[in-house]
Amino acid sequence: MSFDTAAAMADAIAEGDKARLHAPPNPWVGALIFRDEVLVGAGHTQAPGESHAEVEALRRAGELARGATMVVTLEPCCHVGRTGPCVEALIEAGVSRVVVGSLDPDPRVAGRGVAALREAGVDVEVGVGLEAVRAQLAPYLWHRVTGRPYVVLKVAATLDGAVAMADGSSQWITGAPARRDAHLLRAQSQAIIVGANTVRLDDPALTARLDDVTLAPLRVVLGTAPERARVRPCWERQGDLGAILDELGEHDVVQVLVEGGAQVASSFLEAGLVNHVVWYAAPAFAGSAGSRGALATLSTPSIDALRRARFTALRRVGEDVRMDLEV
Numbered sequence: 001m002s003f004d005t006a007a008a009m010a011d012a013i014a015e016g017d018k019a020r021l022h023a024p025p026n027p028w029v030g031a032l033i034f035r036d037e038v039l040v041g042a043g044h045t046q047a048p049g050e051s052h053a054e055v056e057a058l059r060r061a062g063e064l065a066r067g068a069t070m071v072v073t074l075e076p077c078c079h080v081g082r083t084g085p086c087v088e089a090l091i092e093a094g095v096s097r098v099v100v101g102s103l104d105p106d107p108r109v110a111g112r113g114v115a116a117l118r119e120a121g122v123d124v125e126v127g128v129g130l131e132a133v134r135a136q137l138a139p140y141l142w143h144r145v146t147g148r149p150y151v152v153l154k155v156a157a158t159l160d161g162a163v164a165m166a167d168g169s170s171q172w173i174t175g176a177p178a179r180r181d182a183h184l185l186r187a188q189s190q191a192i193i194v195g196a197n198t199v200r201l202d203d204p205a206l207t208a209r210l211d212d213v214t215l216a217p218l219r220v221v222l223g224t225a226p227e228r229a230r231v232r233p234c235w236e237r238q239g240d241l242g243a244i245l246d247e248l249g250e251h252d253v254v255q256v257l258v259e260g261g262a263q264v265a266s267s268f269l270e271a272g273l274v275n276h277v278v279w280y281a282a283p284a285f286a287g288s289a290g291s292r293g294a295l296a297t298l299s300t301p302s303i304d305a306l307r308r309a310r311f312t313a314l315r316r317v318g319e320d321v322r323m324d325l326e327v
Helices: 005-017 053-065 086-093 112-119 130-136 138-146 176-187 196-202 241-250 262-270
Strands: 030-035 038-044 069-074 097-102 123-126 150-158 162-164 191-195 218-222 235-237 255-260 276-282 310-317 320-326
Touching (some): 005 030, 005 038, 005 069, 005 097, 005 130, 030 053, 069 130, 086 112, 097 130, 138 150, 150 176, 150 262, 176 276, 176 310, 176 320, 196 218, 218 241, 255 262
Parallel strands (some): 069 097, 097 123, 150 255, 150 276, 191 218, 218 235
Antiparallel strands (some): 030 038, 030 069, 276 320
C-alpha cells in the first residue's frame, strides 16, 4: 500500500490548528514525521522566538527521523530569524523526503527552502492538500503578499439583518454559544476595529474571553473613545481605512477583526477591504421600523452593483447559525 500523503497532510493541518492562537505573526504550521508509514514525530509552531513546527517534530522523532518522510503544511524556512533555518535542521537530521502543502510567499523563503532541500538530495513534493492549507493559512499568506492584515468582518444580527432595536438596545441578539464562538474569533485576531459610536453606546471590553484565558488583542477605535471607556488603552485612528490597515500590517497584525458598528462595517465593504465575513444569524425578526441594519449605510445603486460573496461554511451554533463567506 502506498503512503497516503493527502491523509497525512490533513493530519498535519490539524496539528497546525493547535498553534493558531499563539503562533502569529508566524504561520501556524503543522509537521509530521513518518518512518515506514508509521508516525514517529509531530509538532506545531511554538510562540514567536521559539521552535518552528519542523524542529518540534524532529525533536520528538529523534534518530527515527533519519531516512524518514516529513509532511509539513508550509515550506520550511531557509533564513535566520528569531530561530535557525528549518531547512538546515531537516538536512542535518537526515530526513529523506519532505511533502509540502504550500510554498511560503515570504520574500525570505519563496521557493528557496524547497530548492535548498533538493540541492541537498532530499526528495521534495509540493502542493499536496494545497487548497486546504491555503484556507487554513489564508490570513498569514495574505499578510505576507500584501503587507496588510487579513480583514474579517463579524456581524451578529436578526434574520432580517438588524443589529439594534428602535430603542438602541442590542445585547443580546445571539445566544451564549454564538458569543463564545465570537470570542474565539477575537482570540485568532491580533487587532479588533470598532467605531467610536459603538464604544460610546456599548462600552465593549473587546477582550477574548476563552475558557481558561483572557486575551487582549490591540483595540483600534475609529474616532475618539470616551475617557472612561473599557477599551483604554487603545489606538485611536481616523482617515483612510487602507492606510490604517497598512499601519497595522507593519505592526505584525496578521488578522484584524472588524466588529462594527453599522457604519464601520459598511465602510469596509464599500472600500473593498473585507476578505472574510462571519455572520451570526439569530432566529428572530426586528422589522425595519426604527431598527438599525447591520449595513445601514452601505449603498447599492443597482442590482448590477450588488456585492456578492461565496459561502465557505454554514453551521449551527446553539440556536443561531454561523455563516462564513469569502468576499
